[in-house]
Amino acid sequence: MLAACGEPTTDAGTAAQDLTLYTCLSDETVQPVIAAFEDSAPGASVDLFRAPTGELNARVAADVRSGGLRADVFWGCDPLTVQDLVDQGLVGGWTPPEADAIPAQFRTADYVGAHLLYMVAVHRTDVPAPATWADLPAAGRTVAVPDPSVAASALGALGWFAADPGYGLDFYQRLADAGAVQVRTPDEVTTGVAQGLYDLGMTTANSAYAAVDDGSPVAVAWPQPGAVAVYGPVALATASADSAVAQDFISFAVGPEGQQTIGASGSYPTRPGVTGPSVPAGAPVVHPDWTSIAADRDAVLGGYQRVFGG
Amino acid sequence: MSRVGRPAGARTGTAVAAVVLLAVLVGYPLLRLALVAADEWPGVRPAGLGEALRNTVVLAGAVTLAAVPVGVALALVLRRPDLPGRALWQAAVLLPLLVPDFVLGYSWTQAYARAGFTDTLLGVHWAGLLGPAGVWLVLVVNAAPLAYLVVAVALAARAEPDLERAARISGAGAATTAVTVTVRLALPAVAAAGVLVFVLTLGSFAIPQVLGAPAGFRTVTTQIYADLSLGGDPTSFVRAVTLAVVLVLVTAACTAPADVLLAPRLRSQRPADARPAAALPARPAVLRGQTLALGGYAGLTAGLPLAALLLASITRAVGVPPTPGNWALDHFRTVLTPRTAEALGRSLALALVAATLLVLLGGLVAVAERRRAGRTAATLTTLTLVLPGSTLAVGLLLAYGRWLSGTLTLILLAYLAKLWAVAHRPIAGALDRFPPDELRAARVSGAGALTAVRTVALPPLAPALLGAWLLCFLTALHEVTMSSLLYGPGSETLAVVVLNSQELGRIGPTAALSVVLTVLVALPAGLLWWASRRWSAPAREVPAGVG
Numbered sequence: 001m002l003a004a005c006g007e008p009t010t011d012a013g014t015a016a017q018d019l020t021l022y023t024c025l026s027d028e029t030v031q032p033v034i035a036a037f038e039d040s041a042p043g044a045s046v047d048l049f050r051a052p053t054g055e056l057n058a059r060v061a062a063d064v065r066s067g068g069l070r071a072d073v074f075w076g077c078d079p080l081t082v083q084d085l086v087d088q089g090l091v092g093g094w095t096p097p098e099a100d101a102i103p104a105q106f107r108t109a110d111y112v113g114a115h116l117l118y119m120v121a122v123h124r125t126d127v128p129a130p131a132t133w134a135d136l137p138a139a140g141r142t143v144a145v146p147d148p149s150v151a152a153s154a155l156g157a158l159g160w161f162a163a164d165p166g167y168g169l170d171f172y173q174r175l176a177d178a179g180a181v182q183v184r185t186p187d188e189v190t191t192g193v194a195q196g197l198y199d200l201g202m203t204t205a206n207s208a209y210a211a212v213d214d215g216s217p218v219a220v221a222w223p224q225p226g227a228v229a230v231y232g233p234v235a236l237a238t239a240s241a242d243s244a245v246a247q248d249f250i251s252f253a254v255g256p257e258g259q260q261t262i263g264a265s266g267s268y269p270t271r272p273g274v275t276g277p278s279v280p281a282g283a284p285v286v287h288p289d290w291t292s293i294a295a296d297r298d299a300v301l302g303g304y305q306r307v308f309g310g
Numbered sequence: 311m312s313r314v315g316r317p318a319g320a321r322t323g324t325a326v327a328a329v330v331l332l333a334v335l336v337g338y339p340l341l342r343l344a345l346v347a348a349d350e351w352p353g354v355r356p357a358g359l360g361e362a363l364r365n366t367v368v369l370a371g372a373v374t375l376a377a378v379p380v381g382v383a384l385a386l387v388l389r390r391p392d393l394p395g396r397a398l399w400q401a402a403v404l405l406p407l408l409v410p411d412f413v414l415g416y417s418w419t420q421a422y423a424r425a426g427f428t429d430t431l432l433g434v435h436w437a438g439l440l441g442p443a444g445v446w447l448v449l450v451v452n453a454a455p456l457a458y459l460v461v462a463v464a465l466a467a468r469a470e471p472d473l474e475r476a477a478r479i480s481g482a483g484a485a486t487t488a489v490t491v492t493v494r495l496a497l498p499a500v501a502a503a504g505v506l507v508f509v510l511t512l513g514s515f516a517i518p519q520v521l522g523a524p525a526g527f528r529t530v531t532t533q534i535y536a537d538l539s540l541g542g543d544p545t546s547f548v549r550a551v552t553l554a555v556v557l558v559l560v561t562a563a564c565t566a567p568a569d570v571l572l573a574p575r576l577r578s579q580r581p582a583d584a585r586p587a588a589a590l591p592a593r594p595a596v597l598r599g600q601t602l603a604l605g606g607y608a609g610l611t612a613g614l615p616l617a618a619l620l621l622a623s624i625t626r627a628v629g630v631p632p633t634p635g636n637w638a639l640d641h642f643r644t645v646l647t648p649r650t651a652e653a654l655g656r657s658l659a660l661a662l663v664a665a666t667l668l669v670l671l672g673g674l675v676a677v678a679e680r681r682r683a684g685r686t687a688a689t690l691t692t693l694t695l696v697l698p699g700s701t702l703a704v705g706l707l708l709a710y711g712r713w714l715s716g717t718l719t720l721i722l723l724a725y726l727a728k729l730w731a732v733a734h735r736p737i738a739g740a741l742d743r744f745p746p747d748e749l750r751a752a753r754v755s756g757a758g759a760l761t762a763v764r765t766v767a768l769p770p771l772a773p774a775l776l777g778a779w780l781l782c783f784l785t786a787l788h789e790v791t792m793s794s795l796l797y798g799p800g801s802e803t804l805a806v807v808v809l810n811s812q813e814l815g816r817i818g819p820t821a822a823l824s825v826v827l828t829v830l831v832a833l834p835a836g837l838l839w840w841a842s843r844r845w846s847a848p849a850r851e852v853p854a855g856v857g
Contacts, residue, residue, distance in 0.1 A: 047799045049716075054539035055795045058700050061547040062707035063715075065346065070715060084543040147523060149536045181440070181524045188520070191416070191817055194629035196425025197440075214627035214818075215636075305358075308526065 019246045020047045022071035024056050025115065025232065029265040030075070036261045037252045044245050053077060053152060064090065072240035073249055075114065075232065078152035079290045080297070082233040086110045091235035096251035105287050106231045106270045113231030114253045116268040118285065119157045119186075121221040122193050122208040123200035129221040130200065133167065136223075137178035144181050144189045144201035145172075149301055151185050153204055156230040159293030160286055162300050166225075169300075172307045182308050194218050206266065209277060226284035231270060328678045328687055331671060335727040336694050339705035340558060346708070347552040350544065358528060359553070366529040367560065369446060369518070370511040376450045377507050381457025382500060384607075386488055387600045388458070389465050390592060394601060397839060401832070402608045404455050405616060407781070408828045410788045410805075411452070411516035413619060413820050418448050418521070420618035427614060441525035445518050449511055451611040456510070456781065457503040463777035464499030464739040465492070484596065499739030501572060505565055505692065506735045512561055513696040515791075530557050531698045538700055554701035561696040566689045569679070623821035641822035650807050657787060657804035660718065664725040665733075665783035669775050671726065672733030676741045688738065691730040699791030702728055707796070716798020724792040729785060733778045740774035788827055 023030055027050060034046045049071070051059065056076075063069045074091050076082040086092040092110030099112040106113030121130050130136050136143050146154035161167040181198065183189055189201035190208055194216035205227065208220045234253050240246045252258045259269040263276035293300070387393065388400055406414060421427050422436045429435035438444055470491065477487040493500065515531040523532065530553055537550035592600070621632035623641050630636045675691055678684035694702055706724050707715065714720040752762040768775075790805035797806050808823045 049798065051794050052539075054535055055700060055791070057547065058538050058550075058704050059707070059795055061544070062704045062711055065342075066708050066711040066715075080540075088544065144524075147536070150539045152540065155540065182526065184519055184523050187816065191628055194627065195420065195423075196629060197419060197423055210816075211628065216627040216629040218629065 016243070017043045017245050018045050018047065019072040019240075019243060019249055020049065020070055021073045021075060021249070022049050022056060022060065023075035024051065024053045024077040025075055025267070026050075029115065029262060029267040032265045033253060033258055033261050036257060037249055040252060040257065041245070041248055044248070046249065053081060054150075057081065060085065060090070064088070068239060069237055072237050072243050072246040073234065074237060075234040075253070077117070077232045078156060078230050079108075079111075079113075079233055080152055080155065080294055082111050082235055083108075083290070083294055085235070089238060091237050093238055094236045094241060094247070096247065096254065098251050098255045101272075102254055102270050103272065107233070111233035111235035112250070112254050113270040114234045114258070115232045115262050116270055117153050117230040117232070118205040118222075118268065118279075119153055119202055119228040119230065120205045120208055121200060121223050122190055122203045122211070122218050123221060124193060124196070125217045125219050127199045129219060130223045131221075132224040133161070133171070136200065136202070137171075137174040137180065139178060141199040142179060142181060142197075143175055144183050144192050144198040145175065146186045146189050146202060147182050147184050148304060153186060153228075153230045154202070155297070155301070156288045156290075156293065157202065157228040158300060158304055159290075159296075160228050160288040162296075162303070163289060163292065164225075169303045169307060172304055176307050190218070205268070205279075206277070210266075222280055222283040222285075224284055226286035229285050229287050324674065324677060325684070328674055328684065331674070332687060332690050335723065335730065336690050339702070339709045339727065340555075340693060342708035343551050343701065343705045344555050346548060347555045350548045351552065358533065359556075362528045362530045362533045362553075363556070363560070365442075365527060366512055366531070366557070367564075369442070369449070369529065370508050372446055373449045373453055373511040374504050374508040376446075377453035378457045378500060378504050380450065380454040380607075381459075381503055381507075382461050382493060382496075384454065384458040384604075385461040385465055385496075386492065387604055388462065390597070390600075392592065393597065393604075399604055399608065401835075402612055403458055405612045405828075406452050407455050407784050408788075408831060409616070409619065409824050410790065410820065411514070413817070413824055414452060414615065415448060415517050415520035416817055416821075417615035417619040417622070418444070420622065421614045427618060440521055442522065442527050444521045445527060448517050448521060449514060452517065453507040453510060454611075457507055459777050459781060460503040460506065460736045460739055461496055461499050463736055463773040464496050464502075466773040470495055484592065496739075499736075501568065502735040502739035505568055506731065509561055509565060509692045509696050509731065512557060512564075513698055515698050534698055534701060551701065551704065554697055557696055557698075558693050561693055562689060565692045566686070569689045570685045619821050619824060622817055623825045625818070628817055641818040642826070644819045645808050645822045645826055650804060653802050653804045653807040656718070656802070660722060660725070660803065661783050661786035664722055664729065664786045665779045667722075667726060668729050668733035668782040669737070669779050671730055672735075672737045672778055673741075673775070675730070675734045676738040679738065680741075688731075688734065691734055694727040695729070695731040697728075699724075699728065699789070700795060703792040703795040716796070716801060718801040721793050721796050721801060721803065724796060725782075725786050725789065728789075728792065729782045732785065733782050736778040736781070737771070737774050740771055784831065787831070788823070 021030075021034070030048065030050060034048060038044055038046065049056075049059065053076075060069060060071075060074075063071075069090050074082065074085060076085075082091065086108075095107060095109065095112045099107050102112055106116075121133075121136065123129055127141060148155040148158040158172070161171050162169050183192060186203040187207050189198070189203040190211050192198045193201050193203075194211050205220065208218065211218050212220060234250050236243075236246055236250060253262075254271065256271070256274070259271040259274040263269045263274050266277055268276045268279075384403055388396060388403065390396070393399065409417070418439060419426060423429070423439050424435045424437070426435055436444070439447075473491050473495075474487050477491050478484070482490065513531060514529075515535065518527065518529045519532050519535065522529065534550045534553045534557075537546045537553065540546055622628070624637045624639065625632045626636055626638040626640060675684075675687045679688045697705070703724055706720060706727065710720060710723065714723075748766050749762050752766045753759070757765065788805055789803070793803040794806050797803065805823070808819060
């Protein structure tokens, strides 16, 4: 198939049109984005490596020790992971002009948020919805929380609660005293609540709405002072700084068309005005301070683990 | 050179092959991991290491002590040809092996936890399921089929009906005969099963994670996963690798004494009986009791949890009643797409090649360890078995990623390294009843090397080889952790395609995948079994009520 007009950036080498993408984003979202990008840039081809964050980190660490990172673009699911890669000099140093359209709290000079996760409350339909996060610990109900030493989204929530004067680590102490249970991932919280093992819990909006759409007997609440927003940054590998196709991909992902594709696939886009999955009207959102979470990570996790054992 | 005394050239060849393969599959990847731990060690002892280590070792010991006796009991009961419905029971007992671990954890909570089957129907649930006791029980149930398989293939290779009859005629009861004759002769296999279960439990991850985490129960493997998950920060990666190396050292310390000191003492010198193995008939009352116990065991450990799984695969959402009104085939539609068909072909080919090579590799170590110098080989193969999939995959990437990253070859190497011990132990458990004298006799009488192996060595070993092959094939078919870390364009395996399409942990599609795999394996197996029965039917009287 021939495109009517060639992109000015295309050049002779075919190898220069290939790029390798490492991501923890689900196939449901990343595959449509890749397809739309390959349609918009004839000749470009994306080799995808997708894995849960733990496996993804292991692959990067192994790459680094056996010849260097094999990704041209890294699309993470939380800023902490990507900042760690920036600190090692593996990614960063460039963001596309389109990044200016993304709100400032979702980007740095090294990476730009392309999608969002929201930590919300999921509850069984026969249990009242929590109006505030402080309503979560309640006698006679079992609450499930995801493990912040496994899921970065849970760590983001922990960081926000710990730093907020109205909550602090005390919040987790009250949860533990009320018999709250810690499971591994947000998805396990959702499954456990849907199954009836727990009455309510803290999970991601995507996971909770997927269960609602399936027809599980659960509902989603966005408690005050707000759902905790966790953004997924996309960054250019430093070894691929000259790759035009890798830069094009990042521009595409945060540009209008890429963002619409992300929204249509069921993930939350970062670009204002692009339609994504449901957010109730007026739903409150709070933003963790990622820099201070990164700095205090061990102290906050240590405090948390004294509360939840383990 | 003498034609008879097992040519020195062949011996040296075996030894060299074993050393080279051990270096490639075990030694070098482990060395690369150890170097990461040594060179980049941040100098801080991981918090909670002592507790995690203690939990891990105590759990492995407790699981072994329970799973091996259960496996032996199953093997003793299921070897009776007069047991009604024997083939059906044999298949039922092996069913848990077909289910990926984390789905097994889910199916147990769905069966026995709060709001599960028993809670809904009888108002009883087991709160302890989410905690150390639950982790232990589900691991025991998961390991018992393995122990059963290892002991059963050994019993098939080494039955001594004459000795058992002699014991009974001399006045020994059935139980005494079983313990002093049957099990005594199978001790090397029992030990092999013990080592295998112990090491597998040390390295088990999904079940401690799913059932243990809610109670704050941490093991070394769950700690490794936490370290890998959190951030791309090099310190936590090095901590994960260091923990994995500690786990390897613990395994070496536990299995080496068993392999070097204990194993040679357990071997008996009697040649295997050439006649087909048949257990003595039992009294009808005993048989009825055994069938009842077997039915109870299979129902509670496989039937109910797997029924939960089957229902999960056809129920449209988690948490809605599994009644016909809520049935839908959506999860199967997710699992069965053109992309998965391609990946399925790849996974089947990979599992076939891996299982076949593994039987050869297992046999090689089993032969090598019959000499004093070769005994450590058996221990070495357990070291890659204990490594969690994520760390073993990292070791292989460090060793060979420069050349093989993203290829099917690297995934195959990972399967071989991970499952070598799983292939070796069942073969080793059966091989010791096979003194070299018989081979020598065949060679002296003029048989060529291949003919001697085919006609003398293979027939008594066939059940063990088949059992080892089956274990490796089934495990490789649904392996997910290593392939999801090692795949590249064009080398996606079935589990990677199915489980990666959504966040890992969605129950419905994973349950559907287990059902599809079960049917895929059960269909050809059932046909083969039916065909073999038809061909051998005139030779044997089939008891009424079978099948």
